[in-house]
Amino acid sequence: MKLIIHVGLHKTGSTFLQNTMRVNYDKLINVKLLFPKTGFVDLEQRFGEPGTSAGHDLFVKAALTHDNAFKKNLLSSLSMEIEKSNPDVVFMSAENFTNHMVGDISRNTYELIKNIAPAKILISLRNPYEWIESYYKDRVVSGWGFERLALSDFIRKNEFVLNYCQIIKNWEKTFGKDN
Numbered sequence: 001m002k003l004i005i006h007v008g009l010h011k012t013g014s015t016f017l018q019n020t021m022r023v024n025y026d027k028l029i030n031v032k033l034l035f036p037k038t039g040f041v042d043l044e045q046r047f048g049e050p051g052t053s054a055g056h057d058l059f060v061k062a063a064l065t066h067d068n069a070f071k072k073n074l075l076s077s078l079s080m081e082i083e084k085s086n087p088d089v090v091f092m093s094a095e096n097f098t099n100h101m102v103g104d105i106s107r108n109t110y111e112l113i114k115n116i117a118p119a120k121i122l123i124s125l126r127n128p129y130e131w132i133e134s135y136y137k138d139r140v141v142s143g144w145g146f147e148r149l150a151l152s153d154f155i156r157k158n159e160f161v162l163n164y165c166q167i168i169k170n171w172e173k174t175f176g177k178d179n
Helices: 014-023 025-030 057-064 068-085 106-113 128-141 151-157 164-175
Strands: 002-008 053-055 089-094 119-124
Touching: 002 014, 002 106, 014 025, 014 053, 014 089, 053 089, 057 068, 057 089, 057 106, 106 164, 119 164, 128 151
Parallel strands: 002 089, 002 119
Antiparallel strands: none
């Protein structure tokens, strides 16, 4: 079995990918691909817009927490889902694997999932100029009051998330260059 972790930068089509895979869960199981229900967050359940998602955000939360019971329960649920579906590939996706509030979480993610299966990392990218503008507009429109800065100030304040070359290097360092 292979594990693929989609580290989808915000505003790169991750939500579309996640929702498409989620609504095709049974079809994907039939071709031995598991897009786990475990750890998936539908933002409509959190009073977000219909059809929006944070992907497998509970795995991001688990990578960042010191709550071992939470981690154990999440991994146990995933194990049961894997055992039940017997997939060749498990595909997980979350934008917040690149969350600029916490910096590099690649190592924590590795420690969390290292006993599931060897992992490959997939990172979605976009033209950086279009991406910065789209990300900025999304933050402002979404009501992130603390993000209501001039674009130049936003870029300075969010240097980590905007430097996706460094994000890639962090994941490469943790999971290997062949990834």
